Amino acid sequence: MSSNLHQSGVRLLRMLGRHAETVMDVYLSGSVDETAAEPGVISKLTDAGILWRPDDGEGLRLTRSVRALLEEGLKDERNRQINANVGSALATIKTLASHYKEARSHSDHSAAEAYLADLSEHVYAFTENLRYSIRVLWGRINNEFGYVGTISAKIRENELAQSQVSELLNGLELFQFSELGEIAADIRELRKLLVTTLQETLSDCTQELSVVQARLLELLGRFRQIQGRTRLLKGWLLYTDMHPDYEPMDHVAHRKVPMLFNRAEAMLADAHVDVHNQSQEQELMEMVARIKSISRLGNVSAAKAAEANVVLSAAEDFDIPENPLKQDVEDYFVAVIDSGKRQSALEYLNEKALPWDSESWIYQVIGGFEGLSEEHKSYFELEPLGEPHPVYTGNFIIRDVELWLS
Amino acid sequence: MSDVNVSPASLVGHGALIERLLRGEFICRVTDEDGWRALKSPAVRERIETYLNQINRTVASAGEGEVFFCGYAQLGEAERKVISSQFKDICQALIPLVEWLVLVQEASGQDAPLTEGAPVRLTELQARVEETPAFREQLAKLSQYRLFGSTSNNVDAQMKLVFKRLVELGYLSRPNLEKQIYIATGKLDYLYEVIRFIDETEGLNLEAQAEIATQRELL
Numbered sequence: 244m245s246s247n248l249h250q251s252g253v254r255l256l257r258m259l260g261r262h263a264e265t266v267m268d269v270y271l272s273g274s275v276d277e278t279a280a281e282p283g284v285i286s287k288l289t290d291a292g293i294l295w296r297p298d299d300g301e302g303l304r305l306t307r308s309v310r311a312l313l314e315e316g317l318k319d320e321r322n323r324q325i326n327a328n329v330g331s332a333l334a335t336i337k338t339l340a341s342h343y344k345e346a347r348s349h350s351d352h353s354a355a356e357a358y359l360a361d362l363s364e365h366v367y368a369f370t371e372n373l374r375y376s377i378r379v380l381w382g383r384i385n386n387e388f389g390y391v392g393t394i395s396a397k398i399r400e401n402e403l404a405q406s407q408v409s410e411l412l413n414g415l416e417l418f419q420f421s422e423l424g425e426i427a428a429d430i431r432e433l434r435k436l437l438v439t440t441l442q443e444t445l446s447d448c449t450q451e452l453s454v455v456q457a458r459l460l461e462l463l464g465r466f467r468q469i470q471g472r473t474r475l476l477k478g479w480l481l482y483t484d485m486h487p488d489y490e491p492m493d494h495v496a497h498r499k500v501p502m503l504f505n506r507a508e509a510m511l512a513d514a515h516v517d518v519h520n521q522s523q524e525q526e527l528m529e530m531v532a533r534i535k536s537i538s539r540l541g542n543v544s545a546a547k548a549a550e551a552n553v554v555l556s557a558a559e560d561f562d563i564p565e566n567p568l569k570q571d572v573e574d575y576f577v578a579v580i581d582s583g584k585r586q587s588a589l590e591y592l593n594e595k596a597l598p599w600d601s602e603s604w605i606y607q608v609i610g611g612f613e614g615l616s617e618e619h620k621s622y623f624e625l626e627p628l629g630e631p632h633p634v635y636t637g638n639f640i641i642r643d644v645e646l647w648l649s
Numbered sequence: 650m651s652d653v654n655v656s657p658a659s660l661v662g663h664g665a666l667i668e669r670l671l672r673g674e675f676i677c678r679v680t681d682e683d684g685w686r687a688l689k690s691p692a693v694r695e696r697i698e699t700y701l702n703q704i705n706r707t708v709a710s711a712g713e714g715e716v717f718f719c720g721y722a723q724l725g726e727a728e729r730k731v732i733s734s735q736f737k738d739i740c741q742a743l744i745p746l747v748e749w750l751v752l753v754q755e756a757s758g759q760d761a762p763l764t765e766g767a768p769v770r771l772t773e774l775q776a777r778v779e780e781t782p783a784f785r786e787q788l789a790k791l792s793q794y795r796l797f798g799s800t801s802n803n804v805d806a807q808m809k810l811v812f813k814r815l816v817e818l819g820y821l822s823r824p825n826l827e828k829q830i831y832i833a834t835g836k837l838d839y840l841y842e843v844i845r846f847i848d849e850t851e852g853l854n855l856e857a858q859a860e861i862a863t864q865r866e867l868l
Contacts, residue, residue: 394760469761471856472841473754474863476762478855479747479844481862491743491847495729495736503839503846504739505720507706508731509673 258291259309266293266305270313274302315375318382329414332369339365340426340433347430359432366436370444376411377448380404380455384462394470401463408456415449568604571597572611576646579623585647587628608644624649663687663697670701670708670719677716677765677835679822688717712838715765739843745794746820746840749811752778752787763833764841769821771829775808 259266262284269275275285275294285303288294294303305313339362346355383404388397420442427433483489495504516527579586588608589601597604612625626645632638666684669676676684687693688708698708702722709720721728753769754762756777763769778784785804792799792807796818799810812831815821820840821831848855 392760469764472762472764473760474856474859475841475844475848476747476751476754477862478848478853478857478859479743480751481858482853482855483744491740492851493733493736494847494850495732500724500729500732501846502709502720503711503842504732504736505707505709505724506732506735507671507673507719507721507728508735509671511668511671 255291258287259293262288262293266309266313269294269303269305270310274304277303329411329417332365332372333417336362336365336369336437337426340437343433344426344428344430363436366440370440370448373411373444373448376407377451377455380408380459384455384458387462394466394473398463398466398470401459401466405456405459405463408452408459412449412452412456415445415452418445568599568607569611571595571599572604572607575608576611576623579646579648583648585645587643587645589643605641605644608646609641612646622648663693667697667700670697670717671706673719675716675718675819675834675836675839677712677838679766679832679834680819685715685717689714711842712765712835716835716839718839739840742796742818743840743844745791745796747844748787748791749815750837752784752791756781756784763837765833765835765838767833769831769833771808771812771831775804778808779804 265275265280265284265288277285285294289296289303292306293309295306296303339358343355343358343362346352346358383400388400391397391400418441420438423437423441424434427437494501517523518527575586575588575591578591588605592599592601592604599607609625609627612620612623615623624647627639627641628643628645629639629641632640663684666676666681666687669681669684674680676688678685688697688710694708701707701719705722705728707720707722708717710717721732724732750762753774756774757769761767778788788804788807788811789802791797792801792811797807797811797814799807801807801810812821816823816831819836820834822834823831844855847853
């Protein structure tokens with residue numbers, strides 16, 4: 244008998260393998276395209292219970308068990324099927340346990356063994372199914388119901404998943420371990436199956452399901468928030484379209500300003516450099532060094548700009564060939580030649596009551612002296628009068644200059 | 650003794666953060682992840698708060714505690730004036746910003762409006778806007794608001810200007826200057842909160858109105 248079963252099982256699997264293309268086409272499209280498929284293949288698959296016709300007018304579909312096998316094997320996330328029917332599984336388990344006990348008490352060992360095998364199969368199938376359901380739920384949570392496009396669809400999917408979770412949880416509450424314990428009594432095999440295995444799995448699953456439930460609620464909240472924001476924006480546009488004169492009320496005029504609108508004015512400007520901070524000296528020096536190179540570049544462009552200016556205003560520049568200050572300096576030099584004496588520049592300025600500022604006068608005198616050709620320069624001696632800077636050594640403050648013939 | 654040494658040192662560590670707050674910037678995960686993390690830590694936030702309190706400032710937060718900004722600790726006449734003018738600014742910015750958010754959402758065919766951390770690819774968005782006359786019209790309309798101030802008729806110039814302004818205003822950040830990829834900042838979440846506040850306080854029922862309008866469209 245068992246070799247018979249084995250053989251027909253192998254035959255069935257082979258048939259699946261041989262017609263894998265057709266089966267997958269049906270899996271993906273939902274029903275068989277009967278015009279394209281070979282009639283022989285179709286009838287074989289239908290006879291083997293792989294395909295079935297739900298209604299006369301309907302196309303041929305994959306049977307539930309084949310579909311479930313593929314969904315599980317392919318980890319297809321579209322799989323929404325969750326078997327939450329805990330009640331019937333529990334009833335089956337109880338019934339089989341009673342069969343087993345009866346066979347045992349009649350010392351019908353072969354029957355007892357068969358029942359026990361059957362019972363184990365059911366218990367394991369039940370726990371596996373439970374874990375599978377949880378896995379499916381997690382899968383859906385983890386990709387945030389990515390298999391549907393819109394937020395509203397996601398919200399509906401989430402609500403479906405939530406109802407499945409509560410159904411599963413309600414089903415699990417049906418398990419009364421005191422009752423199962425009584426059924427198992429002191430039979431070791433039964434205790435192991437009904438009490439130890441089931442209890443462990445169930446408490447694990449219950450815990451996990453409550454985590455799943457919390458995550459689903461959290462996700463739902465997020466979806467609702469996203470949906471809410473979209474609606475908020477649309478609503479705002481609609482409202483302002485309908486009421487073009489609308490302006491928000493002055494929500495900050497109240498005595499108590501909502502924290503949301505309490506925004507301080509930007510107040511911070513960049514800090515200044517402290518040249519007396521020795522710890523920063525190194526860095527500041529480096530910066531200054533860098534500025535130099537940049538300013539040289541700047542000079543080039545400034546010079547270019549100046550050249551451009553000269554071109555534009557060339558006519559004006561020629562208007563000042565006779566700088567009166569320069570003329571007076573020349574007269575001063577001539578006076579020194581005439582008198583042949585040492586003459587202080589400032590005294591000369593005062594004597595002649597010239598209109599120049601003393602500082603620019605002295606500059607112009609020094610400039611005039613330096614501007615002479617080497618030959619002419621050697622006829623004169625110029626001595627600056629003044630004193631060294633009281634604080635910074637190396638600086639000499641010129642108060643006056645004296646000029647005489649050498 | 651060690652306490653005295655530790656706290657100024659750690660404040661120095663957050664100097665840049667305090668500066669950003671005092672410059673009126675919004676601190677979120679996108680704009681300044683380190684600063685955001687620092688403000689999330691109660692101990693650091695407390696220290697910064699103590700510091701800011703000395704100049705009548707406080708750390709304020711929005712967007713479920715994900716966005717931080719600087720507010721006044723106590724409100725006098727002068728502070729109220731500032732707040733009042735800032736409120737007017739944000740109210741004037743609401744319509745252009747909302748129109749832009751809706752345009753981005755519709756043009757990129759997304760379900761969710763932009764929120765903190767969401768990327769916007771300018772070139773992709775621009776291609777979609779250029780393809781569709783309705784989007785082009787919307788962009789032309791919104792880019793002319795004073796907030797953006799575009800005078801151009803060209804989609805490329807309008808788009809670039811709007812994005813440039815949004816970066817200046819702190820609603821977008823551009824992590825890589827060589828790429829036209831922008832990231833929405835937490836200030837957008839602040840904006841949603843402002844709209845929600847106005848909606849709830851004035852009882853505008855914006856969401857319900859949008860819902861009714863959508864259902865009418867579906868029918």
